[in-house]
Amino acid sequence: MSNYLRIAQDGLWSNNIVFAQVLGMCPTMAVTGSATNGLGMGLCTTLVLVCANLLVSMIRQAVTEAIRIPVFIVIIATLVTLLDMMMNAWAHALYQVLGLYIALIVANCAVLGRSEAFASKNGVVASTLDGLFMGLGFTFALTLIGAIRELIGNGTLFADAHLLLGSSFAFLETQVIPDYKGFLLMILPPGAFFALGFLLALKRWIDQRQQARQGIQAVPAAALGGGGCH
């Protein structure tokens, strides 16, 4: 049981895809102009992560070292294409908002990263849970960055949530600062870098304080090489 708790904690905070592994930067930068978009992208990625981890862990005994990367890529690309077609068919309004970015999930190396680093070495239940919590952690990070950019840039939170989640979620839409003039820079791409930079610093600071309190020597955060990755 404690093993599963560990998986949850890793995914949501300690080894968070965005805040600790610094993977999946392409969607993190591209779609977080608003909290709603971040949330939508996060949930789609979560779905792919769960399915990919489940499938990879199921066939992990049969897949050899030599062919594992192409096999994982084919599985992930197939899942993303399926998601793309199904959303286009049955969730068209959502597809119009996120459609452009769905295909980008293939290029999110966090998905391949989890297949390779976790699902190919662990059982079905643990892998599925890992996918779920990594996905939720990713969703949390994207929504948070989106919320910060939207709040500073537009003075709103979860604007257009009804387009994404249906009219029953319209209550999420709030005008936090009335008559706000807007701060365009945060909506434009540089805003993503600012928001992410401050959040990364904040996470390091929280982690260090926690470690200092526990009297443990600060361990450098597990940097799972994001080099050359989108």
Place this chain on the structure above:
Amino acid sequence: MNWQRLHGYLSYQSLMLGAVVLVTCAALGWAAQRTHDPILAAEAQDLRNNLSRVLPHGSYDNDLLQTRAQIDGPEGPLDVYRATLQGKPVAAIFAVHGRGYAGDIEVLLAISPEGALLGARVLKHKETPGLGDKIDVEKNPWITRFQGLSLGNPPVERWAVKKDGGDFDQFAGATITPRAVVKEIREGLEFFASHRQQLFGETLAAGESQ
């Protein structure tokens, strides 16, 4: 089965990879077949929604999607939809394109047989959020200003943003976008003036004979 023992064979690698590709392709093919009709239906519904946005509800009584025709437009073939009410022509609906600040801006126009603009809506754009995207009616009512106008009203030389000596407001911090939209709509009206017959097609004859 003892998978580990098979792992050593070279043929196992290719067969395994082939099997995975076969299974995933089958899944994709099946899904593509299942989603083909729903996607077409969703896209048609989408188009219907867009068309009804430029024409007041109840001002026509035909199914616009059925009236699609292609004529020679300024940039290649152009799709036209013809709205009629009891057989009489109400409007020709077509899209015009122009270059905004960040790329193509597609505007859908509905023009009456007399040449008056019944409605204009931006269908697609990539303008800056918070600045240029005010051309989107969901963000700002600016585009509704064009309703009822025609080529002579205001005069052609005043079909420009105020900064250029015209009649139309620009946005604070964004002139290129509204300038592009004004130009697009004016060009759409000019195209209409020179191609009225083709745009209305047989609906015009039907209306006049009644």
